[in-house]
Amino acid sequence: MQHPVRARMRSLAASSIACATVLTGWLSAESAEALTPDERTAGASACVHPAGWEAVRSTGEARDHTLTAVQVRRLERRLGDRLAALRDLPAAAPADPEVIRVPVVAHVLAPDADTVPIRRAGLTRQVDILNRAFAGRQLDATTQTPFRFRLRDSDLTINRSWYRSDYGTQAEKNMKRALHVGGPETLNLYFVSPPGAPATLGWATFPQSTLRHERLDGVAVNVETVPGGAATGYNLGDTAVHEVGHWLGLYHTFQGGCSRLNDRVTDTPEEALPQYACDRGADSCTAPGLDPIHNFMDYSFDRCMRTFSDGQNDRMGLSWLAYRG
Numbered sequence: 001m002q003h004p005v006r007a008r009m010r011s012l013a014a015s016s017i018a019c020a021t022v023l024t025g026w027l028s029a030e031s032a033e034a035l036t037p038d039e040r041t042a043g044a045s046a047c048v049h050p051a052g053w054e055a056v057r058s059t060g061e062a063r064d065h066t067l068t069a070v071q072v073r074r075l076e077r078r079l080g081d082r083l084a085a086l087r088d089l090p091a092a093a094p095a096d097p098e099v100i101r102v103p104v105v106a107h108v109l110a111p112d113a114d115t116v117p118i119r120r121a122g123l124t125r126q127v128d129i130l131n132r133a134f135a136g137r138q139l140d141a142t143t144q145t146p147f148r149f150r151l152r153d154s155d156l157t158i159n160r161s162w163y164r165s166d167y168g169t170q171a172e173k174n175m176k177r178a179l180h181v182g183g184p185e186t187l188n189l190y191f192v193s194p195p196g197a198p199a200t201l202g203w204a205t206f207p208q209s210t211l212r213h214e215r216l217d218g219v220a221v222n223v224e225t226v227p228g229g230a231a232t233g234y235n236l237g238d239t240a241v242h243e244v245g246h247w248l249g250l251y252h253t254f255q256g257g258c259s260r261l262n263d264r265v266t267d268t269p270e271e272a273l274p275q276y277a278c279d280r281g282a283d284s285c286t287a288p289g290l291d292p293i294h295n296f297m298d299y300s301f302d303r304c305m306r307t308f309s310d311g312q313n314d315r316m317g318l319s320w321l322a323y324r325g
């Protein structure tokens with residue numbers, strides 16, 4: 001029988017030792033320092049997975065959208081405060097679910113009436129891929145998370161500007177404000193086509209942003225990343241998995257580079273830089289462990305990424321409890 005999810009989360013949230021294992025550093029002395037102007041204005045609400053497939057294939061280079069240390073500290077401070085508040089909740093709690101069911105609302109953007117970038121069957125397929133990944137069914141004996149996704153609704157909007165929206169643009173904000181539905185527990189999943197080469201594959205908001213920017217919450221993916229799309233190497237639907245990982249509180253495995261705190265998860269080896277393609281044996285840091293090229297939170301090709309770690313699972317559970325549950 002599976003361990004009751006919510007009880008486990010509460011146990012983690014209540015134990016500074018366990019939390020330190022999962023969220024190494026969030027109890028550090030940094031929580032006492034004042035916010036700098038940079039922290040107040042930093043784009044801590046979103047993270048980008050920018051690896052354009054053309055650039056990846058041709059040069060192995062892409063823009064580095066790793067968060068700054070200041071941004072990470074700010075996010076960790078907010079999460080730590082929320083979890084600390086949970087410790088003060090009354091003991092009586094709802095029945096512990098073994099599965100966390102996440103309703104999905106898919107928003108498909110189209111440039112004109114003659115173009116339907118993805119149909120219902122494609123949306124269902126994408127949600128199936130999410131479920132396979134989060135249930136640990138892309139690899140035998142890998143981490144099984146409690147998250148299960150159900151396509152609750154979908155809509156199609158013809159708007160050329162929104163269709164071409166990219167991370168941080170006014171078009172993105174306008175699109176989300178118009179289309180967003182539900183609360184922080186609802187995964188609003190936008191299918192867009194950002195311009196440029198390299199083009200953005202997808203982006204997501206972190207859970208910490210839901211309280212301040214509720215209608216901007218969600219995940220956007222380049223529609224070319226779905227199975228059969230044009231994003232060669234990245235067209236098996238795992239960009240959505242990666243972005244939902246962010247939406248559930250995960251950083252990139254290369255966040256922080258070769259540092260002790262790294263991605264704030266202790267069982268993902270340190271990694272200096274994103275790994276593209278599928279370079280087995282890559283080892284960019286001297287710390288133990290090869291680069292986690294098979295982890296969904298690296299930048300590997302879809303055929304290469306297939307697992308979350310136990311620590312990431314715990315972190316997603318805590319983030320859900322703090323912000324979305």
Ligand SMILES: [Zn+2]
Nearest residue numbers: 047048049252
């Ligand atoms: Zn990312």
